[in-house]
Amino acid sequence: MKISQTVLALCLALAATACGAQPDYLRHASPVAAAPADPAIARALKNIQPAHIHQTIETLVGFGTRNTLTSMETDLPAGQGINAAADWIYNQFEAISRQCGGCLEVRRDVFTADPATGGRWAKRIPRPTKITNIYAILRGTDPAQAKRMVLVTGHYDSINSNAFANWSDTSGAAPGANDDASGVAVSLECARALSRLRFPSTIVFVAVAGEEQGLVGSAHLAKLARDEGWQLEAVLNNDIVGGNTTPGDTLQQKDRVRVFSEGVPVAATPEQARRIQALGEENDSPSRELARSIAEAGRTYFPAAGGSAFSAFLVSRPDRYRRGGDHSSFNQEGFTAVRFTEWREDYNHQHQNIVRPPAGSGKPVMGDLPEFVDFKYVAQVARLNAATLATLADSPGEPANVRIVTKDLDNNTTLAWDPPEGAPNAHYEVVWRPTTAPDWEYVKTVEPSEGKPVSITVPISKDNVIFGVRAVDAAGHRGLAVVP
Numbered sequence: 001m002k003i004s005q006t007v008l009a010l011c012l013a014l015a016a017t018a019c020g021a022q023p024d025y026l027r028h029a030s031p032v033a034a035a036p037a038d039p040a041i042a043r044a045l046k047n048i049q050p051a052h053i054h055q056t057i058e059t060l061v062g063f064g065t066r067n068t069l070t071s072m073e074t075d076l077p078a079g080q081g082i083n084a085a086a087d088w089i090y091n092q093f094e095a096i097s098r099q100c101g102g103c104l105e106v107r108r109d110v111f112t113a114d115p116a117t118g119g120r121w122a123k124r125i126p127r128p129t130k131i132t133n134i135y136a137i138l139r140g141t142d143p144a145q146a147k148r149m150v151l152v153t154g155h156y157d158s159i160n161s162n163a164f165a166n167w168s169d170t171s172g173a174a175p176g177a178n179d180d181a182s183g184v185a186v187s188l189e190c191a192r193a194l195s196r197l198r199f200p201s202t203i204v205f206v207a208v209a210g211e212e213q214g215l216v217g218s219a220h221l222a223k224l225a226r227d228e229g230w231q232l233e234a235v236l237n238n239d240i241v242g243g244n245t246t247p248g249d250t251l252q253q254k255d256r257v258r259v260f261s262e263g264v265p266v267a268a269t270p271e272q273a274r275r276i277q278a279l280g281e282e283n284d285s286p287s288r289e290l291a292r293s294i295a296e297a298g299r300t301y302f303p304a305a306g307g308s309a310f311s312a313f314l315v316s317r318p319d320r321y322r323r324g325g326d327h328s329s330f331n332q333e334g335f336t337a338v339r340f341t342e343w344r345e346d347y348n349h350q351h352q353n354i355v356r357p358p359a360g361s362g363k364p365v366m367g368d369l370p371e372f373v374d375f376k377y378v379a380q381v382a383r384l385n386a387a388t389l390a391t392l393a394d395s396p397g398e399p400a401n402v403r404i405v406t407k408d409l410d411n412n413t414t415l416a417w418d419p420p421e422g423a424p425n426a427h428y429e430v431v432w433r434p435t436t437a438p439d440w441e442y443v444k445t446v447e448p449s450e451g452k453p454v455s456i457t458v459p460i461s462k463d464n465v466i467f468g469v470r471a472v473d474a475a476g477h478r479g480l481a482v483v484p
Contacts, residue, residue: 024411024460025432029442032431034299036476041390044193045301045383050375052192053185053382056092057242057370060085060181065174066158068210068217071130073170082209085156086132089207092188093136100195104205109133109224113216121214124167133217135206136191140393142200144422150234150392151204152190152385153218154183154241155211155326158368160353163212172353177370178242178342179350180211182378186238186340189382190389199393211239211326212351218326222333233480234290234392235337236385237327243377244346246364253343254374256311257381259294260327260339261287262318267334280435283316284466284483286336292439293480294338297387302380310380313343314438320345336480340381346372395479396423396471404462404484405455413462415484416455417469424451426471430458431481435466440481 060066063085070081078084090106097104110132115122134156140146158176162169175181184207191205210216218237225232244252263282264273276282295312302310319325319339327337354367397420405414420426427448431440446456468481 025434025442025465028459029444032440032443035296035391035478037300038390038394038475038477040197041387042301044197044390045386047193047196048189048379048382048386050379052189053378054370054375056185056188057177057181057373057375059088060156060184061175061177061370063088065160065170065172066156066176067163067170067174068131068157068213069125069127069129069168069170071132072127082157083132086134086209089134089156089184089188093134093191093205096188096191096195097136103195104136104138104191106136107134109135109221111220113210113213119214119216121210121216124163124213125210125216126168131210131217131220133206133208133221135204135221138191138195138199138203138205140201141198142422145200145397146202147231148201148397149204149230149232150201150236150389151206151232152187152236152238152389153206153208153326154185154187154238155180155209155217156184156207157209157212157217159212159351161351162353164351167213173367175354175368175370177368177373178240178244179368180239182240182242182373183238185378186241186382186385189379190386193386194390197390199390201393201397203389203393208326215324215326215329218329219332222329222335225330225335226333232330232335233398234388235327235330235335236294236340236388237325237337238340238381238385239325240341240345240350241378241381242372243342243374244344244349245372245374246346246349249344249346251344254377255309256313256343257384258315258341258343259291259312260315260317260319260341261285261291262331263288263316265334266318266328266331281466281483283438284468286480287331287338288316289468289481289483290336291338293392293478294384294388295439296478297391298384301383301387310384312384340385342377391477392479394473394475394477396420396426396473397479398482399428399469399471402469402482402484404467406462411459411461412457413460413467414455414457415467415469416453417482418453419449419451420471420479423471423473426473428454429470429472429478430456431468431470432460432465434464440468
């Protein structure tokens with residue numbers, strides 16, 4: 001009879017406990033539990049409705065094509081093309097802002113992508129092309145924390161299969177309902193729901209262009225954020241989150257969404273990469289900690305009771321095979337960023353010309369059309385995004401200068417850190433897990449330090465576990481864990 005490694009490990013742990021030899025990392029600790037739900041956030045999530053998402057996706061599809069290159073075309077019918085879509089998205093953010101008394105700063109990031117500069121995307125943008133990113137800023141209310149920012153994005157451009165034969169060919173409909181009107185709908189719905197609340201730190205809601213041409217729009221915005229000194233703590237990229245509804249597909253999972261995150265940061269220097277490998281922290285990049293926080297938000301705001309279960313399925317790689325997304329533009333600039341994508345994609349409904357075979361032919365309908373989008377599913381994805389954004393924006397932020405003191409060879413662990421900037425009264429959670437475990441398992445609460453540096457020693461061998469420290473406010477909003 002074969003025994004799984006998990007069962008064997010459990011049996012050994014139970015046997016050790018029975019014999020009085022409980023592992024040190026199980027002593028003086030509590031199991032990590034879901035954070036308490038914030039009633040204000042829970043109410044805001046209920047305002048995210050499938051009907052709004054349906055309307056957004058149908059409207060974006062109605063622009064005929066949102067090919068980025070159509071920004072330079074002057075002979076399009078009125079109300080068609082990517083410029084018309086950009087204006088509509090801008091106006092949607094403005095309308096949301098009016099409903100909250102002008103709480104949003106709505107902006108355009110406009111630039112020209114010129115192939116003469118020799119970018120990696122030059123083949124896909126064969127002539128100078130105007131690209132417009134649209135974003136809306138909900139400023140934080142606390143002067144000490146408002147410069148902290150979290151961001152949600154989706155891309156509003158689209159293509160059809162003509163492009164793969166000739167990138168200059170912008171003809172034909174490119175509805176892009178799932179890829180990625182669904183992600184834009186998430187960003188807009190997060191703005192609609194969260195603009196009703198106020199947070200100590202800042203939230204940015206974004207729709208970028210030029211994704212299909214090589215992440216051109218997001219690369220420009222990420223560099224702008226770096227050049228302007230945005231303190232981006234988290235970027236949530238939603239791309240293909242429509243919950244494909246192809247008839248006969250019995251393998252789609254509607255109770256989860258994949259969350260991809262990088263391991264060793266792509267922006268790490270060689271010295272930083274060597275240190276990560278030496279400490280065994282390949283699975284503890286800031287983006288991985290963000291992914292864990294998203295999963296935790298799911299456990300807090302999507303309890304299984306009542307048939308409303310929805311969760312983040314964490315994928316420990318930067319993206320899918322042979323694919324890329326706008327989160328990687330932010331990773332390249334050194335920011336913490338992840339990607340949301342539905343459980344199982346249907347490639348007949350991505351980047352395809354619309355083809356409806358005769359009834360009874362047995363051939364599939366081709367094209368990225370609204371009929372293959374599950375608007376209720378997109379609403380769940382939007383709620384998970386909004387819950388994560390709100391939790392992080394309400395949290396005290398990240399403790400600074402987190403470190404393990406290693407001057408002595410012993411079986412204890414001394415951790416030290418400084419309070420988050422602008423949040424001197426935060427309390428803390430020291431979390432840990434065995435090095436082979438995927439998520440935090442144990443926690444010890446540390447009281448506020450009144451703005452002073454913190455140092456604690458726990459009777460746990462630093463060699464057997466991974467530690468993290470996160471700041472928590474009085475209401476239980478947890479910031480991102482920081483690994484020493």
